[in-house]
Amino acid sequence: MKKIVSLAVSYPVSILMMVLAVILLGSISFGKLGIELVPELKNPTLFVELKVGIKPPTEVEKQFVESIESIAIRQSGAIEVSSISQTGYGRVTVQYDWSKDMDEAFLDLQKSLSAFSLNDEIDEFVISQFDPNAAPIMILGIYNPASNDTEALRRIAETNFRNEFIKLPGIAEVRLSGDQEKEVVLETDPDLLASFGLTVNDLVTKIQSYNRSVSGGFIEELGRKYVIKGLGIVQKPEDLEELVVGYTTRKNAALPAASPVLTTNATSSSDQVPVLLREVANIKIVDKEASSIVRVNQRRSVGMSIYKETKYNTVNAVNELMGSLERLKKTAPGYEFVIIQNQGRFIQGAIDEVKESGLYGIFFAVIVLFLFLRRIGSTLIISIVIPISIIATFNLMYFNGLTLNVMTLGGLALSAGMLVDIAIVVVENIFRKREEGLSVKDAAIEGTSEVSGAITASTLTCIVVFLPIVYLQGASGELFKDQAWTVAFSQLASLFVAILVIPMLFVQFFRKDKVFQKERKVFSGENYVRFKAYRSALDKVLNHKAGWIIGSFVMILAAALLVPVVGSEYMPQSDTRAISVDVTLPNGTQLSRTSSTV
Numbered sequence: 001m002k003k004i005v006s007l008a009v010s011y012p013v014s015i016l017m018m019v020l021a022v023i024l025l026g027s028i029s030f031g032k033l034g035i036e037l038v039p040e041l042k043n044p045t046l047f048v049e050l051k052v053g054i055k056p057p058t059e060v061e062k063q064f065v066e067s068i069e070s071i072a073i074r075q076s077g078a079i080e081v082s083s084i085s086q087t088g089y090g091r092v093t094v095q096y097d098w099s100k101d102m103d104e105a106f107l108d109l110q111k112s113l114s115a116f117s118l119n120d121e122i123d124e125f126v127i128s129q130f131d132p133n134a135a136p137i138m139i140l141g142i143y144n145p146a147s148n149d150t151e152a153l154r155r156i157a158e159t160n161f162r163n164e165f166i167k168l169p170g171i172a173e174v175r176l177s178g179d180q181e182k183e184v185v186l187e188t189d190p191d192l193l194a195s196f197g198l199t200v201n202d203l204v205t206k207i208q209s210y211n212r213s214v215s216g217g218f219i220e221e222l223g224r225k226y227v228i229k230g231l232g233i234v235q236k237p238e239d240l241e242e243l244v245v246g247y248t249t250r251k252n253a254a255l256p257a258a259s260p261v262l263t264t265n266a267t268s269s270s271d272q273v274p275v276l277l278r279e280v281a282n283i284k285i286v287d288k289e290a291s292s293i294v295r296v297n298q299r300r301s302v303g304m305s306i307y308k309e310t311k312y313n314t315v316n317a318v319n320e321l322m323g324s325l326e327r328l329k330k331t332a333p334g335y336e337f338v339i340i341q342n343q344g345r346f347i348q349g350a351i352d353e354v355k356e357s358g359l360y361g362i363f364f365a366v367i368v369l370f371l372f373l374r375r376i377g378s379t380l381i382i383s384i385v386i387p388i389s390i391i392a393t394f395n396l397m398y399f400n401g402l403t404l405n406v407m408t409l410g411g412l413a414l415s416a417g418m419l420v421d422i423a424i425v426v427v428e429n430i431f432r433k434r435e436e437g438l439s440v441k442d443a444a445i446e447g448t449s450e451v452s453g454a455i456t457a458s459t460l461t462c463i464v465v466f467l468p469i470v471y472l473q474g475a476s477g478e479l480f481k482d483q484a485w486t487v488a489f490s491q492l493a494s495l496f497v498a499i500l501v502i503p504m505l506f507v508q509f510f511r512k513d514k515v516f517q518k519e520r521k522v523f524s525g526e527n528y529v530r531f532k533a534y535r536s537a538l539d540k541v542l543n544h545k546a547g548w549i550i551g552s553f554v555m556i557l558a559a560a561l562l563v564p565v566v567g568s569e570y571m572p573q574s575d576t577r578a579i580s581v582d583v584t585l586p587n588g589t590q591l592s593r594t595s596s597t598v
Helices: 002-010 012-032 057-072 102-112 150-165 190-195 200-210 237-241 314-331 343-373 376-399 406-435 440-471 474-510 526-543 545-566 591-597
Strands: 045-051 078-086 089-096 124-128 138-143 171-177 182-188 213-221 224-231 244-252 269-276 281-287 294-296 299-308 336-342
Touching (some): 002 440, 002 474, 012 474, 045 102, 057 078, 057 089, 057 102, 089 102, 102 124, 138 150, 138 294, 150 171, 150 299, 150 314, 171 314, 182 190, 182 200, 182 237, 200 244, 237 281, 299 336, 314 336, 314 343, 343 406, 376 406, 376 474, 406 474, 440 474, 526 545
Antiparallel strands (some): 045 089, 045 124, 138 299, 171 299, 182 281, 244 269, 294 299
16 A cells, blocks of 8 residues: 555656546536436336226226236236226236346236237227326426417417427326317207118218228239228318218109100109218317316416436436427417426425535535644645545446435535545644654655555445445335445545545645644643543543443433334425315216316
């Protein structure tokens, strides 16, 4: 270790270049670190969702959900399967072991359930790692102060914004709420239908058969193959009016004798006349019955709930959304946009508060160091090495895929305190060697190498205490793993700084110091009085060892008894500065009644 310290002192320019390189790379790494409130919890869960029209919950469960559950529980690593069945909707949640590779689990489950995706009775079948109940990272409200056209509002929200947001990196889903679509309503008269020999079911069947795209095979000509398709898609409501829903027989009168062509059949004939949909039904375009109503500042609005991908950084996703929103606002003049909820702003504020607290802690630590050390040089050295150690840690955090969150910042603050301890030991030992009469360079070498074994052992002890946490499984392991890595990285950086940077800085700061004032009067005057008082108190403690030991055990027992009183929870409570009011009316209450109550 002495040779390493000698190299650091003898080649200060090389050490300076190393430090500048670490600072440069650390600054770049800091800019690329993601920002989260807490570390990303890799929840080992898959979700299977299906939509099947308007089937009742019992039928959804019997026909689809139970079969999916039986297949899912047999998957490798699956430990729990639960389901929810609603009218026309079913969701199966498959919980896996924390050690399971979720990419492999996703592919296996998708392969096992491939038959359901081909079932004609299922309108939509989705397997995802996205939790449908997860909180959105942003909720937007869109309304037009000058118009109450809900269809135009829905069209703007879906076409101009939802379809663009879904393309952004990290955005998993954008859900609209409060949107109201138009629908085509056919009003029929049973007697009129009966006169044509038709029923309502006949109209439904005809409309469905016409609204199709049918393959007609292919033909070959001159070495080329042409695919034939029969298109009957209804594109606009006017197309419905001309649909042929049946035929009726109409008796024709005898044709005139002058007709040379039809003379032989002039007496009577019967023709099949097509019956058009507009002849037997009144076609209207009305607003579809709303399933939800959203109001912002008492204005009818459309809400957009935006969800991020599981592993994507929340703050980065929100920043992408804000940039896109500012750009897309120009495509919808006259519309107002209100951000109802923004997780990114809340997370950024929480992280900024932790950063600010850490900076204040370092600042006050420097002041306390100066008050106790009474040396500007040693205080300045420690003040320089603290940020160098933290910036060096950013490099290791970036390459290990960590983010800035309350856990990693807490680890940095903890390590900064440990670095101060190591730096004080090194600096004070160097000063002690200087007081013994060694030159500045020799004092730096001897003082650092003398305590290098102790500080290395101290650093490795801290690493050994924290590093096993990375092997924990479950939510606790995911939560504290980042902090353990951060403490280990920062301790290694602290050791690097203490052995190489501190002795080099000491030599540079005190290289012109020819005569070093020896402080021999340590125990004279006021210092002697304080030392005597401390020694007297220590003698009393040592003379009553049994009492102090028993008192320590009593305090430990009292602290253990206080644990139930203090209480415990998984995460600390946070203030979102918002109040949410939930109102539930009796089952069967109409939406309009609920809206008026709200």
